[in-house]
Amino acid sequence: MKRIGVFVCGCGINIAKTVDVKKVVEEIGHYPGVVYATDYQYMCSDPGQKMIQEAIEREHLDGIIVAACSPTLHEFTFRRASEAVGLNPYQCEIANIREQCSWVHQDKEIATAKAIKITKSIIEKERLNDSLSPISVFMTRRALVIGGGIAGIQAALDIADSGYEVILVEKEPSIGGHMAQLSETFPTLDCSQCILTPKMVEISHHPKIKLLAYSEVVNVGGYVGNFNVKILKKPRYVKEDLCNNCGECFKVCPVVVPNEFERGLGSRYAIYIPFPQAVPSICTIDADACLGLFPLACNKCKEVCEPNAVDYDMKPEIIEETVGAIVVATGYDLLPSEELKEYGNGRNPDIIDGLHFERLLSASGPTQGVIRRPSDGKVPKEVVFVQCAGSRDPEKHLPYCSKFCCMYTAKHALLYKHRVPDGQPYIFYIDVRTAGKGYEEFYHRVSEQEGVVYLRGKVSKIFQDGDGLMVWGVDTLTGKKVEITADMVVLATGAVPAEGSKKLFANLKLACDENGFLSEAHPKLRPVESLTPGFFLAGAAQGPRDIPETVAQAGGAASKVIGMFSQEMLLHDPIVAVVDENLCSGCKICISACPYDAREFDEEKNIVRVNELLCEGCGACVAACPSGATQQQNITDDQIREMVKVVLGE
Amino acid sequence: MKLPYYPGCTLKDRTSQLETTALACAEKLDVQLEEMPNWTCCGGVYPVSETKIVNLVAPFRILKEVQEAGDDKLVTICDFCYNVLKRTNLIIREDSVKRTRLNLFLSDDDRRWAASGRRVGEGQEYDGGVKVLHYLEMLRDELGFEAVAAAVSKPLEDLKIAPYYGCNLLRPPLEMDLDDPEDPRIMEDFLGSMGAQVVEFPYRIECCGSFLSLSSPQIARRLCHTILESARKNGADAIMLSCPMCFYNLEQKQSEFARHFPGFRPMPVFFFSQLLALALGLDPASLGFERNFADPVPLLKEKHLV
Numbered sequence: 001m002k003r004i005g006v007f008v009c010g011c012g013i014n015i016a017k018t019v020d021v022k023k024v025v026e027e028i029g030h031y032p033g034v035v036y037a038t039d040y041q042y043m044c045s046d047p048g049q050k051m052i053q054e055a056i057e058r059e060h061l062d063g064i065i066v067a068a069c070s071p072t073l074h075e076f077t078f079r080r081a082s083e084a085v086g087l088n089p090y091q092c093e094i095a096n097i098r099e100q101c102s103w104v105h106q107d108k109e110i111a112t113a114k115a116i117k118i119t120k121s122i123i124e125k126e127r128l129n130d131s132l133s134p135i136s137v138f139m140t141r142r143a144l145v146i147g148g149g150i151a152g153i154q155a156a157l158d159i160a161d162s163g164y165e166v167i168l169v170e171k172e173p174s175i176g177g178h179m180a181q182l183s184e185t186f187p188t189l190d191c192s193q194c195i196l197t198p199k200m201v202e203i204s205h206h207p208k209i210k211l212l213a214y215s216e217v218v219n220v221g222g223y224v225g226n227f228n229v230k231i232l233k234k235p236r237y238v239k240e241d242l243c244n245n246c247g248e249c250f251k252v253c254p255v256v257v258p259n260e261f262e263r264g265l266g267s268r269y270a271i272y273i274p275f276p277q278a279v280p281s282i283c284t285i286d287a288d289a290c291l292g293l294f295p296l297a298c299n300k301c302k303e304v305c306e307p308n309a310v311d312y313d314m315k316p317e318i319i320e321e322t323v324g325a326i327v328v329a330t331g332y333d334l335l336p337s338e339e340l341k342e343y344g345n346g347r348n349p350d351i352i353d354g355l356h357f358e359r360l361l362s363a364s365g366p367t368q369g370v371i372r373r374p375s376d377g378k379v380p381k382e383v384v385f386v387q388c389a390g391s392r393d394p395e396k397h398l399p400y401c402s403k404f405c406c407m408y409t410a411k412h413a414l415l416y417k418h419r420v421p422d423g424q425p426y427i428f429y430i431d432v433r434t435a436g437k438g439y440e441e442f443y444h445r446v447s448e449q450e451g452v453v454y455l456r457g458k459v460s461k462i463f464q465d466g467d468g469l470m471v472w473g474v475d476t477l478t479g480k481k482v483e484i485t486a487d488m489v490v491l492a493t494g495a496v497p498a499e500g501s502k503k504l505f506a507n508l509k510l511a512c513d514e515n516g517f518l519s520e521a522h523p524k525l526r527p528v529e530s531l532t533p534g535f536f537l538a539g540a541a542q543g544p545r546d547i548p549e550t551v552a553q554a555g556g557a558a559s560k561v562i563g564m565f566s567q568e569m570l571l572h573d574p575i576v577a578v579v580d581e582n583l584c585s586g587c588k589i590c591i592s593a594c595p596y597d598a599r600e601f602d603e604e605k606n607i608v609r610v611n612e613l614l615c616e617g618c619g620a621c622v623a624a625c626p627s628g629a630t631q632q633q634n635i636t637d638d639q640i641r642e643m644v645k646v647v648l649g650e
Numbered sequence: 651m652k653l654p655y656y657p658g659c660t661l662k663d664r665t666s667q668l669e670t671t672a673l674a675c676a677e678k679l680d681v682q683l684e685e686m687p688n689w690t691c692c693g694g695v696y697p698v699s700e701t702k703i704v705n706l707v708a709p710f711r712i713l714k715e716v717q718e719a720g721d722d723k724l725v726t727i728c729d730f731c732y733n734v735l736k737r738t739n740l741i742i743r744e745d746s747v748k749r750t751r752l753n754l755f756l757s758d759d760d761r762r763w764a765a766s767g768r769r770v771g772e773g774q775e776y777d778g779g780v781k782v783l784h785y786l787e788m789l790r791d792e793l794g795f796e797a798v799a800a801a802v803s804k805p806l807e808d809l810k811i812a813p814y815y816g817c818n819l820l821r822p823p824l825e826m827d828l829d830d831p832e833d834p835r836i837m838e839d840f841l842g843s844m845g846a847q848v849v850e851f852p853y854r855i856e857c858c859g860s861f862l863s864l865s866s867p868q869i870a871r872r873l874c875h876t877i878l879e880s881a882r883k884n885g886a887d888a889i890m891l892s893c894p895m896c897f898y899n900l901e902q903k904q905s906e907f908a909r910h911f912p913g914f915r916p917m918p919v920f921f922f923s924q925l926l927a928l929a930l931g932l933d934p935a936s937l938g939f940e941r942n943f944a945d946p947v948p949l950l951k952e953k954h955l956v
């Protein structure tokens with residue numbers, strides 16, 4: 001029989017107040033198999049741990065029970081202490097007599113009896129515990145980053161700079177994300193492209209980074225340390241290695257379409273580069289617009305292409321890669337204005353969103369930085385900015401705050417006022433949120449020194465009224481209805497998860513919150529990890545956030561990846577399901593019960609196996625198995641039966 | 651197609667032209683609208699009390715009778731009745747406490763009725779299963795606007811009509827669930843099916859003042875004047891609406907407008923059913939235009955529609 005030691009913690013008075021710790025020790029001391037029992041005020045303290053270690057050595061213990069707080073808190077502490085003196089860590093068990101006993105009871109006598117039962121049941125479990133060791137996994141030290149906005153760029157650079165290979169996948173022809181579209185950035189008003197493009201260039205030249213732009217991840221198999229990724233490379237119809245971006249093709253292309261990068265305010269040709277600093281610096285043919293593709297009616301660009309890079313026959317390509325960790329940085333999009341029926345329904349050209357306005361402000365934008373309204377090119381003299389357009393509106397639109405709009409609207413009004421000094425900007429707001437370094441000061445400057453009118457209230461309706469736009473709102477500070485005839489309206493539309501991300505996240509089996517943003521493993525203590533091992537989160541894909549926060553988080557995600565890669569082996573908890581091949585009938589019920597795809601059918605033997613590396617030890621298959629062939633390591637049916645017996649007092 | 655029909659009181663009195671034209675059109679479109687027997691007042695406005703249920707008894711009984719007669723749909727024409735019946739029905743469906751209480755309340759009543767030898771539905775719970783349809787909704791969803799278009803013999807081609815929704819048809823949006831409350835299309839599509847020219851104007855979903863025309867007439871007057879002028883400014887010859895209350899405020903009350911708004915010119919206002927009757931080729935003399943303050947006949951003559 002195992003020699004078992006029991007250590008009862010008083011946790012100051014957390015436990016001792018409602019559980020008679022001495023009585024527990026006395027009673028347990030006589031329990032079969034227990035050769036040593038004692039109590040201590042703080043078992044988790046250094047002296048407490050030392051006491052346990054000495055007892056293990058002195059009494060030659062084969063297993064120990066620490067009756068204390070929840071195992072989520074100190075199981076690791078006590079197992080490490082046991083291991084240090086040669087006891088297998090899986091022979092150390094925790095009896096939770098705090099959260100599940102002392103904290104929820106008042107009657108000391110009853111609580112003490114319950115604590116004794118809990119401890120005895122854990123003794124029964126421990127008696128049948130096997131000595132286990134973590135499963136070590138070989139790991140591929142290469143990372144995949146999905147999304148090439150500032151979040152993905154930063155994460156890729158940080159990982160690559162540590163010497164690990166990175167594959168960066170971006171769905172658009174160029175990396176840069178929304179930051180590339182911005183004019184100047186709050187609160188310092190530095191030029192967005194000027195601080196972003198050096199990083200984009202670094203990506204394209206980094207020896208450790210493989211950039212797959214105009215590509216999408218279509219499938220991820222495998223498990224942490226060894227993911228098999230399938231990436232679809234969409235055909236650009238231009239050979240990447242040959243195109244030198246000379247621009248000759250633009251001069252001859254007969255098809256002009258709206259440029260997505262300019263949010264439709266500017267145009268491009270069917271063969272195009274979204275903006276001059278695009279990375280990679282290669283042309284793309286828009287298959288929907290080009291006349292040269294299906295059917296072949298025009299081949300002007302091919303004729304003038306000196307390096308002969310145009311290839312109308314290019315096909316989509318599937319690229320397969322193995323990576324150890326994946327950073328998801330797919331960013332955000334803006335709520336389509338069509339959703340905001342009361343604000344013109346997306347049908348009025350002079351009711352634009354914040355990104356449109358960024359393009360109007362941008363020196364490289366469609367108006368070279370002159371503010372002109374889209375309908376007739378007039379310089380607008382009265383501009384209304386509407387904050388929370390769709391955000392903080394749980395009844396009709398998005399329940400959450402989109403976080404960066406207060407600041408960028410202040411920035412917009414300021415930049416507008418600088419460009420159109422005789423113009424009048426108005427800002428409707430619910431309240432102004434300026435939680436960032438230098439943000440409050442920036443807001444004060446805009447609201448007090450720049451002639452911007454802040455109106456506290458919501459806008460109820462915007463409609464075309466003759467040549468202008470009628471804006472109906474309310475100023476809740478004066479209690480008056482406000483009507484403004486504006487030349488242009490800028491809606492700070494709410495941020496939503498990037499288009500297509502719902503499908504991607506479902507594909508990757510990543511948990512999302514109710515709004516479709518990625519969920520973190522713990523909102524406070526594990527903010528850059530996903531609950532699915534091996535996945536890390538960066539940027540606005542996890543929720544709206546501005547550039548400083550995005551960059552910090554991307555760095556955090558990168559350092560988690562680097563930390564993982566710096567280990568010799570990846571260790572996996574051995575508390576996994578095992579299958580008794582003699583009992584398994586191959587009914588496959590466990591396959592559908594497993595949420596981790598850790599079950600595979602062995603055709604030859606007609607049984608189901610467990611992929612230990614994918615198994616998270618949740619026990620769903622154990623409950624589902626009709627023949628008892630599946631058991632969970634160290635929490636087998638036999639163990640549970642013995643535990644139940646004790647609890648029922650048999 | 652045969653459907654039970656609930657008229658409500660206004661259509662039997664002040665705005666009987668709405669009922670007569672709607673019923674005549676239904677006949678022309680091969681829809682039999684059968685007026686339900688024993689109908690009572692719907693209550694007029696949906697009760698705002700969360701706890702008192704007695705105000706729900708009248709609409710509840712109407713709906714229960716429809717189900718007991720073996721029907722699962724009920725057509726109404728008046729926007730107020732539509733609003734009350736539809737919302738009552740929803741509360742019956744979703745609030746099990748109110749449902750049970752209302753059913754218990756009426757089971758007594760049933761027994762009294764049984765004693766008097768009249769039709770009974772005893773022991774039968776009403777569960778909210780009846781679908782309440784507005785006439786326009788019936789045209790859109792049961793018949794289809796294509797069928798309306800196919801039946802049109804006199805397209806309203808030259809008529810520039812501004813559709814006006816008011817509130818009862820669309821709000822509260824989650825409960826009424828007829829159309830998008832901020833950007834409805836049902837009236838526009840209806841007008842389109844008759845070949846009329848639709849004039850969009852920003853005030854089509856703004857309030858007409860409703861009962862304020864009795865308590866604070868100057869407010870309702872100002873609202874209605876703005877609505878009419880906005881429609882005119884956007885090029886409308888006339889307004890189309892469906893609600894008797896809106897008709898009262900926007901049409902009948904025009905008699906007072908000239909006194910308060912110098913230079914005001916009357917503007918014809920049609921019930922949707924009057925325009926449909928015209929388009930279906932019914933006799934223009936039978937459409938009740940004599941009840942209008944702003945006579946639409948000169949306009950119709952100008953457009954060769956009479």
Ligand SMILES: Cc1cc2nc3c(=O)[nH]c(=O)nc-3n(C[C@H](O)[C@H](O)[C@H](O)COP(=O)(O)OP(=O)(O)OC[C@H]3O[C@@H](n4cnc5c(N)ncnc54)[C@H](O)[C@@H]3O)c2cc1C
Nearest residue numbers: 147149150151171177178185186331332354539540546547
């Ligand atoms: C009008 C406006 C003004 C702003 N001004 C400022 C400012 O002045 N200062 C500031 O700090 N912040 C500002 N912001 C916020 C800033 O845009 C964000 O903080 C930043 O862009 C977030 O970066 P990101 O990389 O997380 O997301 P994104 O910029 O959205 O980048 C995501 C990238 O992932 C790609 N992607 C998406 N889905 C996939 C997929 N399935 N596969 C592959 N790739 C995919 C996208 O194409 C994109 O390139 C502003 C935002 C708006 C709307």
